[in-house]
Amino acid sequence: MAATAIDPDFPCSLTLEAPFPTVRLASTALRALQVDKELSPLVSRTFALVATEDAADVVNVLRVEYKATTNRMLRVAVNAFMESLGLVIEVMGELDEDVLEASRD
Numbered sequence: 001m002a003a004t005a006i007d008p009d010f011p012c013s014l015t016l017e018a019p020f021p022t023v024r025l026a027s028t029a030l031r032a033l034q035v036d037k038e039l040s041p042l043v044s045r046t047f048a049l050v051a052t053e054d055a056a057d058v059v060n061v062l063r064v065e066y067k068a069t070t071n072r073m074l075r076v077a078v079n080a081f082m083e084s085l086g087l088v089i090e091v092m093g094e095l096d097e098d099v100l101e102a103s104r105d
Contacts (some may be wrong), residue, residue: 008069010044012074018062018085019052025092026060032088033062033081042069043077 020026040044044067049059068074
């Protein structure tokens with residue numbers, strides 16, 4: 001992995017990757033989470049769907065890159081994101097047909 005240059009406006013950064021069982025579920029999570037804008041101009045966030053290291057043709061990992069002006073702002077933003085991600089995953093587990101079928105097997 002190549003080193004990235006530190007943005008002087010946003011010196012604190014964190015990259016999170018959340019793997020999903022299918023491309024469809026990863027895409028659904030992306031669309032559900034992307035609609036919420038960051039509340040603070042002191043935080044920047046980007047979303048992407050990426051492939052797993054095992055299977056380059058399967059794009060089922062949600063990658064979220066956070067940049068913030070301070071570690072505190074980064075922590076607050078990531079905390080809020082993790083709560084939202086947890087809710088999205090919980091709803092998928094309760095209502096999504098693919099997840100329900102997989103849990104029966």
